[in-house]
Amino acid sequence: MHAKLAAWVDEMARLCGPDRVEWLDGSEAEKERLEAQAVASGELIRLDHARLPGCLYHRSAANDVSRTEHLTYVCTRSRDDAGPTNNWMPPEEGYRKAGAIFRGSMKGRVMYVIPFSMGAVGSPFAKIGVQLTDSLYVALSMRIMTRMGRAVLDRLGAAGEFTRCLHGKADLDAERRIIVHFPEDNAIWSVGSGYGGNALLGKKCLALRIASHLARREGWLAEHMLILGVEDPQGRVEYITGAFPSACGKTNLAMLTPPEAYRAKGYKVWTVGDDIAWLRIGPDGRLWAVNPEAGFFGVAPGTDSRSNPNALATLQRDAIFTNTLLADDGTVWWEGGNGPAPRKGLDWRGQPWRPGLLDDDGKPVLGAHPNSRFTAAARQCPCISPRWEDPQGVPISAVLFGGRRERLAPLVCEAFDWNHGVYLGATVASERTAAQVGTIGEVRRDPMAMLPFCGYNMGDYFAHWLEMGRRIPKPPKIFHVNWFRKDAGGKFLWPGFGENFRVLDWILARCRGQGGARETAIGLLPESGALDLAGLELSQGVLERLLEVRREEWVEELAGHKAFFDRFGGRIPAELWRQHEALAQRLGATAAAR
Ligand code: OXD
Ligand code: MN
Numbered sequence: 001m002h003a004k005l006a007a008w009v010d011e012m013a014r015l016c017g018p019d020r021v022e023w024l025d026g027s028e029a030e031k032e033r034l035e036a037q038a039v040a041s042g043e044l045i046r047l048d049h050a051r052l053p054g055c056l057y058h059r060s061a062a063n064d065v066s067r068t069e070h071l072t073y074v075c076t077r078s079r080d081d082a083g084p085t086n087n088w089m090p091p092e093e094g095y096r097k098a099g100a101i102f103r104g105s106m107k108g109r110v111m112y113v114i115p116f117s118m119g120a121v122g123s124p125f126a127k128i129g130v131q132l133t134d135s136l137y138v139a140l141s142m143r144i145m146t147r148m149g150r151a152v153l154d155r156l157g158a159a160g161e162f163t164r165c166l167h168g169k170a171d172l173d174a175e176r177r178i179i180v181h182f183p184e185d186n187a188i189w190s191v192g193s194g195y196g197g198n199a200l201l202g203k204k205c206l207a208l209r210i211a212s213h214l215a216r217r218e219g220w221l222a223e224h225m226l227i228l229g230v231e232d233p234q235g236r237v238e239y240i241t242g243a244f245p246s247a248c249g250k251t252n253l254a255m256l257t258p259p260e261a262y263r264a265k266g267y268k269v270w271t272v273g274d275d276i277a278w279l280r281i282g283p284d285g286r287l288w289a290v291n292p293e294a295g296f297f298g299v300a301p302g303t304d305s306r307s308n309p310n311a312l313a314t315l316q317r318d319a320i321f322t323n324t325l326l327a328d329d330g331t332v333w334w335e336g337g338n339g340p341a342p343r344k345g346l347d348w349r350g351q352p353w354r355p356g357l358l359d360d361d362g363k364p365v366l367g368a369h370p371n372s373r374f375t376a377a378a379r380q381c382p383c384i385s386p387r388w389e390d391p392q393g394v395p396i397s398a399v400l401f402g403g404r405r406e407r408l409a410p411l412v413c414e415a416f417d418w419n420h421g422v423y424l425g426a427t428v429a430s431e432r433t434a435a436q437v438g439t440i441g442e443v444r445r446d447p448m449a450m451l452p453f454c455g456y457n458m459g460d461y462f463a464h465w466l467e468m469g470r471r472i473p474k475p476p477k478i479f480h481v482n483w484f485r486k487d488a489g490g491k492f493l494w495p496g497f498g499e500n501f502r503v504l505d506w507i508l509a510r511c512r513g514q515g516g517a518r519e520t521a522i523g524l525l526p527e528s529g530a531l532d533l534a535g536l537e538l539s540q541g542v543l544e545r546l547l548e549v550r551r552e553e554w555v556e557e558l559a560g561h562k563a564f565f566d567r568f569g570g571r572i573p574a575e576l577w578r579q580h581e582a583l584a585q586r587l588g589a590t591a592a593a594r
Contacts, residue, residue, distance in 0.1 A: 002158055005130060009113055012132050012166055015099060018106035023113045024139060026149015031140070038136040047321070048330030054318035057326055058137050060194055061172040062349050065323060066371045067197035067204070067246075069452050072179040074209065076456070083457030084567045094180035098189040101178065105170040105191070109134040115153045115162075116146035118207050118278075118292035123391035125278050125290045127214070128156050129206050131165040138167060138199050141320060144295040144375050146202045163187065163210055165201035169194050181205060183213035183455045196297050196322070196373060207276045207292045209455035215278070216456065216464045219471070224449045225277035226254035227289050229385050229394065230504055233266030237385075238508050241277045241289055242400035242481075243449040245430040247371070249483065249496070250274055251298040255310035255383055258501040261535045269501070270385035271310070271378075272394055274298065279396065285473030288393040293378070300324050300372045302336035307497050310383045311374070312338065319376040323348040325367030334368035341367060348372055397511040401448060402481040403430030408553050409482035411494055411546040412503050414510055414517060414524035418469035421478025423579035424523070426462050427561045428480070445564045459571025466575055477511050480523070485546055493546050499536060506531050520549045521586035555589045562591065 013021050024030060035056065038044040047055040074082040075094035082088040089097070112133050119126030133139055142148055156162060164187040170176055177192030188205045190198055197204050211222035225241040232238075244250045254274040258267045273291025282288040296314065300321065303311050315321075324332040327342035340355075347353035348369040357365040378384055387394050401424055403409070415421030425448040432442045445451065447458060454461050469475060481503060483496045506526050509515030516527035525547050533543065561580055565572045584591035 002153075002156055002160070004159070005156070005162065008164055009130075009132065013111055016102050016106040016111060016132075016134070016168055017104040018109050018111035018134060021111045021113060024115075024149060026143065026151070031143060034136055034140055038140065041136075043136055044140070044320070045326065046330075047332065051331055052316065052319070055315075056140070056320045057324070057332060058320060058322045059326075059348060059350055060323055063174045064172055064177075064193050064195050065348075065369050066195060067452065068174075068177060068179070068193065068195075071177050072198075072452070073181065074455055075180050075182050076184055080571070081457055083454075083459060083571070085451055085454065085458050089180070091182050091185065094182065094189070098178050098180050098191050101170050101176045101191045102166070102168055102189070105168050106134045112136075112139045114139060114142050114148050115156065116142060116148040116202050117152045117155065118146060118202055118211070119290055120389045120391050121147050121151050121155050123290060125280060125292070125391070125393060127163065127206070127211065127292070128152060128160060129163040129165050129202055131167055131201050133167040133199070135167070135169050135194050135199065137194060137320070141196065141200055141297075141375050142202065144318075144320065144377050145200055145293055145297060147294050161186070163206050165206065166190070167199055167201055168192075179205065181209045181455060183210055186210065196375070200297070203276070203293065203297065204453055207278070208450070208453035211278065211292075211455075212450070212453070212461065213455040216460065219468075220281075221279040221465070221468060223277050223279065224275065224453050225289075225399075226250045226274050227272035227277050227291055227394065227396075228254050228256070229270035229272060229387070230508060231266075231268040231270060237270065238397045238511070239272065239289070239394040240398045240400060240504060240507065241279070241396055242402065243425065243428075244402045245404065245428075245446045245449045245451075247299050248402065248404050248430060251296060251311060252303075252308045252497060253500060255308055255381065256501055257309060257498045259498050259535060262501055262505070267501070269383060270387075271381055271383050272385045272388045273378075280393070281472050282392070282395065284395070286395045287472055287476055289396050290390070290393040291378070291388060295375060295377045296381070297373055297375050300334040300337065300374050301368055301370055303334070303374075304336060304338045307336075310381055314381040315374045315376045317380065319374050321372070321374055323369040323372035325353060334372055335366055335370075396476045398507050399476050399478045400481050400507070401425040401428050401478070402483070403428045403446060403449075404484040405429065405443075405482050406431070406484065406486045408550070408557060409480060409485070410522075410525055410549060411482060411485065412506065412526065413480045413520075413522055414507075415478040415480070416523060418472075418475050418478065419466060419575055420523065420579055422462060422465045422469065423576055423583070424478060424480045425465070426576060427564070429560070431484075445560070457568070457571055459568040459573070462576055463573045466573055477507075479507055487545065493542050495536070502532055502536070521551070521583065522549055522554060525549070551587055554587050558584055558587065558589060558591065
């Protein structure tokens with residue numbers, strides 16, 4: 001027995017006051033028992049067994065449907081170590097504030113103890129956490145999203161290191177909700193929310209915020225990135241990682257189906273991960289990546305057999321659906337999903353719903369919340385890579401950064417070198433989506449898609465990226481992509497989805513020293529004819545607009561880069577300012593004085 005673990009569980013149980021403490025072993029029998037309890041209490045609803053075998057439905061509190069970044073804190077001793085992009089409070093205050101809400105909050109409930117591993121158990125990349133929670137929904141979701149149970153405890157042994165993760169629903173009151181991270185103590189406390197990103201502590205809290213801190217200390221990278229493999233007709237597989245802000249199509253890209261013409265030639269995409277990558281320098285001098293998760297927590301609306309047939313196949317059994325529409329026949333549905341809306345059902349709030357329903361202002365009432373989710377095991381995905389659990393990971397040829405930009409950023413752009421690539425990543429911006437609380441559509445800087453997830457000062461994070469570049473003997477190439485450029489009428493210029501494969505194809509050709517490119521002020525863009533567009537009927541002039549670099553827009557953008565960097569005081573590495581000045585020079589503009 002791990003004495004420190006036992007003592008910590010006791011201490012937390014004294015704080016939270018559950019009726020009972022139950023250690024979870026991860027067995028099938030345990031799963032069935034917990035599901036039956038959750039169904040009996042109404043926390044989960046069983047879906048139609050014939051059509052969705054083993055699937056469950058959950059409705060969260062109406063005020064608890066997305067990550068609450070304004071209630072999420074990084075508690076380091078020095079405020080500067082959290083940096084200007086994180087909410088901060090001193091560790092003592094974090095423990096006191098959250099502790100006051102936790103105190104006695106589990107009375108009448110069970111506290112589940114969930115030992116879990118991020119990364120295959122025993123992989124050199126893996127990190128262990130132990131989550132305490134009073135939510136059966138969370139316990140059952142952790143079972144899908146992580147490797148958990150007895151094998152992890154065995155691995156931990158009598159004295160292994162682990163992240164202490166305390167979670168409680170308390171009364172789900174938004175006024176009494178807080179998610180506090182203590183990177184210097186390797187601990188996370190989250191109270192008052194049952195929403196995935198706030199409550200499944202292995203994901204954003206451990207695998208990104210805490211892990212990014214550990215990664216800097218230990219010389220690796222913890223990133224908000226998908227990992228995919230592209231197999232060519234000769235059977236060679238090359239791997240790509242990609243960082244995109246929440247709800248920008250990461251899951252769809254990770255599970256992409258190539259266009260018919262490519263499939264006929266023998267191309268295929270393999271999914272390694274859809275949200276998080278941990279990257280280390282391998283013995284061969286390349287960068288290697290693992291997906292630390294075991295499942296997908298994907299956005300349901302917009303997922304259909306055109307956008308992502310592989311996700312649809314993944315969630316046909318043993319999945320948990322959260323805040324979708326619950327149809328009368330015991331199935332689920334969401335806007336932008338397959339087939340017509342069911343004639344009747346209950347919406348994500350539990351209210352009677354039918355197609356065409358309007359609210360008092362005459363606006364359509366959604367059946368599913370825009371951030372409704374599915375949780376399903378990665379191994380159920382038809383295109384899951386045979387190497388997805390390889391303890392050594394997969395070697396990375398290209399790193400993509402992208403955001404959702406209606407204008408400005410071209411379809412694809414290759415960085416001149418690693419440091420320029422870090423600049424491309426550091427200046428990513430995106431329009432806000434439903435995965436975060438806030439005004440949808442507003443453009444915000446989201447460097448490397450890590451703005452809400454970097455557990456330390458982002459100035460130091462950029463320095464760490466630059467330092468990694470100096471240490472990787474054979475670094476991957478870095479690219480910026482934008483699938484979301486629109487025309488003057490607000491229509492997307494690029495079809496996206498499976499057609500994005502054409503861009504990946506050019507990217508991988510570039511990584512092999514092939515594929516034509518032309519130099520522009522912002523980076524290398526495909527030269528005329530270099531993107532294979534055969535069979536894609538793009539209208540006249542569309543490709544030119546997709547690859548257009550408008551000087552006046554970029555000069556305006558430069559000021560946005562500077563304003564963002566200025567927020568960090570002196571903590572932005574000099575190399576990024578050099579990149580900024582070099583870009584200004586290439587644009588024929590002067591960079592505003594620092
Ligand atoms: C997610 C997110 O849930 O980024 O993956 O919000
Ligand atoms: Mn994410």
